[in-house]
Amino acid sequence: MSDKKILQFAPFESFVSPTFWHKLAELKLDYDRLSDTARSIFGHYTNRKASGCLLEVDYSAYNSEAQPPKFSHAAVGHIYNKNTIEEFKTLDKTALLADEGRQLLADMSSGRALNDASLLTRFFVLSFADLKCHSYYYWFAFPCPLTPILQLLNDPIKLKALPNCDACVDAIRTLPAEAQNFFVLYADEGANVCEARSLSAALSQFDEQQAEHYYYCFADPSEYENPAWLMRNYVALLLQQCPTLVGKPLKFLGLRYDQQLQLDNSLIWHVSQAEACNYAQLQFVGWEANRNGKMGPRMANMRDSMDPAKLAENSINLNLKLMKWRLVPDLNLNILAETKCLLFGAGTLGCAVARNLLSWGFKHITLLDSGKVGYSNPVRQSLYTHADAVAGNRMKASTAAAHLLEINPSAVTKGYVLEIPMPGHTIGEALRAQTTQHLQLIEQQLQAHDVIFLLTDSRESRWLPTLLGAAHEKIVINAALGFDSYLVMRHGGTREPVGDSPKDIAGLKCIAGQQLGCYFCNDVTAPGNSLKDRTLDQQCTVTRPGVSNIAASYAVELLVALLQHPQRELAPAYYANSRAGQHLETPQLPEGLLGILPHSIRGMLCNYENILPATQKFAQCIACSQRVLAAYRSEGHEFLFKTFETAKYLEDLTGISEFKRLNSEIIEFDDDQFDMSENED
Ligand SMILES: [Zn+2]
Structure with missing residues (x-):
């Protein structure tokens, strides 16, 4: 022993x-x-x-x-x-x-x-x-x-030491590679027979007479003199299937290929398990x-x-994906990652919107702006630093795009420096060619994106993107600031509606998505040159600093909610019927994945209040009405230049000339204007 x-x-x-x-x-x-x-x-x-x-x-x-x-x-x-x-x-x-x-x-x-x-x-x-x-x-x-333990009956021998080694190797090679993990080699030297058999063929009809000629073969991942761990389970299987083998000598052949796919180093162990195993009371080993x-x-x-970059991407996604664990399991993050956003304006609102988009996992962000980074910008415009201002020649659009990449290297950002042509801002002959170029670039970018954000500093600069957004059936999100107030809205869709019309809910009014108004629908005045005759405080957006951050956050949250809605920009807007509300409890507004989907959010900082008005499309709107869209579609740039010449052209075209001018409560300016005039000097 x-x-x-x-x-x-x-x-x-x-x-x-x-x-x-x-x-x-x-x-x-x-x-x-x-x-x-x-x-x-x-x-x-x-x-x-x-x-x-x-x-x-x-x-x-x-x-x-x-x-x-x-x-x-x-x-x-x-x-x-x-x-x-x-x-x-x-x-x-x-x-x-x-x-x-x-x-x-x-x-x-x-x-x-x-x-x-x-x-x-x-x-x-x-x-x-x-x-x-x-x-x-x-x-x-x-x-x-x-x-029970396995006794090693003699030292392991190499396969090549067998007299019938070649016949064995030939037999082994008849098996496809994937079948060579465990099999039985029947090698009767005297009878000159050598063949490979599958485990099921050899063991399910086990022939004790032949057993002495069996080599129990396995692919052996061990480089040592000892066979790999997996042979233990092989022995257990064998003795469980064929209990008569307990106490008998057994030959195990561990197949080991070398670089040239030769089996010379394969080892044979002659072993015997003296005791039978009590399968009912087995314990297990194997922790590494x-x-x-x-x-x-x-x-x-x-x-x-x-x-x-990959690490950042994974980590960014981590926070978003965790939302899906418990809070919003159906949140579709792919839609956000794939949606391409075009931002008109890279000022206070543009910077804040871009950063909020990154937070939500949007990756495609393009900014259009004509301004340079000035000294007054960095404190409010979160994508710029003092160094950008000191450099003196950094354009906001490209600087913002570059800084977005510093925040998220996997984002796809681009910035274009251009002026947005505006109604009533006459373009001289000298600038006509450049304006045409800018118009082409704007149209091209607009078509390449899914969503446009109107974040510029004046009412009139929103006109062209509003028109183009409607003409090209894009999702349009608009944010405008007052001193301590803000307006965030989605423009009505222009896409052909599909599916059922919105369901009626007692006590609530509803405007279908394609019936919702645009920024100009509530306004009967064509945008003119509002920069004329204004003092500095009137030209610059003098706002409480929080207003832009609040509005930018709402703008992005509104877009995210909209993108999660199956009808996207055609999602209807429900709002409380105020007359009914006086007597009855206002019914719950229908909620999508992320809550209700208002048409617009008007808020005030002075009393920290928001209201959610919804308004209809205006048939004579100077930006989104059929007449304006038709004129743009048939005349193209020719039509646009006419409106740049005089805003009156739009009023005549739509027939609102006779309407009384109304004053908008919302101030339109961003502090950009200050730097623009400064830089243009
Ligand atoms: Zn409109």
Whole structure:
């Protein structure tokens, strides 16, 4: 007894590709969320030029079918990814291992493992993903029944030492590579027979007479003198299927390919298990030791291995994706990431809107502005710094686009320096060619985007984008500021409506999305040159600083809510019927994914109040009425130049000349104007 050695096995070492963690993070954020049920995964190991005794996992682990790389074999596993580090720590490891072990035994006794031998190479991962820090705590286990010891009957011999080695190799090579993980080689030297048989063929009709000629073959990922860990389960399967083999000498052939795909280094172990196994009371082993050789989990930090831009993108998405875990599971973040936004104006409002768009995961942002960054800008216009002003020649549009990239490198930003032509702002012959160029650029950009934001500093500069937005069926979001008031609105859609008309709700009025007015619909005055005859405080937007941030935030939130609505800009606007409201309780406004969808938000800082008026399209609107759109469509730039010449042209065209001029309560100016005049000097 004492001269007999005990066969020991080379334990598996887990080898985790960073892509395994990246994929786990993605699945956790997008699919599993709060669920921590086990996921089926696959690993793989190779017996070609093996180093160590590795079991590898990468992103393909989560595929629905095992797809091991070439010269590799599949291992079957689970990942138990816990929601908190506490659950990860306190989980009963013994029970989990025993549970996995019993599943392994069940696969053996049911015969499943005979048909799919990869079930013998079983593993699982207990993990906790700290997605915020990109840290992954994990512990691999390779469950194995604690069966009686195997005696090594003599030193392992190399395959090439067998006299019938060539015949054996030829027989092995008749099997396709994927079937070489576990099989039986029947090699009767005397009868000169050598053939490879599948496990199910050899073991389900086990012939004891032939057993002495059997080599139990397996793809051996071990580079050591000891066979890989997976042979343990192989022995257990064999003795469970064929109990008469207990106490008999058995030959195991660990196949090891070299670089040239030769099998010369393959080893044969002659072993015997003296005692039968009590399957009812089996214990299991298999937790992997950590890098210090102790029983304990490991930690992988992916932060350093990630491209900073990718890291930022993942982290930005993290905060958004967490919304979907509990708060808004149906939130469609892809729509936001794909929607292209064009901002008219890169001043206080433009900067704030752009930053809010980034916060929501919008990636495509283009800014149009003619101004330079001036000294008065940085404190209010959040995308500029003092250094931009000192440089003296930094244009807002391009500077803002560049700074947006510094905030989120994966954004797609662009800035164009151009003047927005305005009604009543006569264009001299000298500037006509340049204006035409700018018009073409504006039209081209408008067509290339899905949403336009009107964030300029004057009423008249909103006219052209309002008209173009309507003509090109874009979503238009408008924000305008007063001293302590603001207006944020969505323009009515011009797209052909599809589907049912909005449902009636008792006590509420409703305007269909395509019937909603634009910024100019409430106004019977064509925009003229409002910069004339104004003192400095009238030319610059003198506003309480918070007003622009509030308005910009509302503008972006309104857009996000609109994009989540199935009808988008054609979503109807409901509002309380005030007469009914005097006597009855006002019914609840219908809510979309993110709440109600008003037409406009008018707010005041003096009493911290918002009202949500909805207004109809005005048939004689100077910006969105059919007559104006038709004139633009038929005459194009010719028509536009006529309006630039004199705003009266629009009043005559739409027939509002006879309407009395009304004063707008809202002041239109942004503090941009100050710098424009300063810089133009
Ligand atoms: Zn209108």
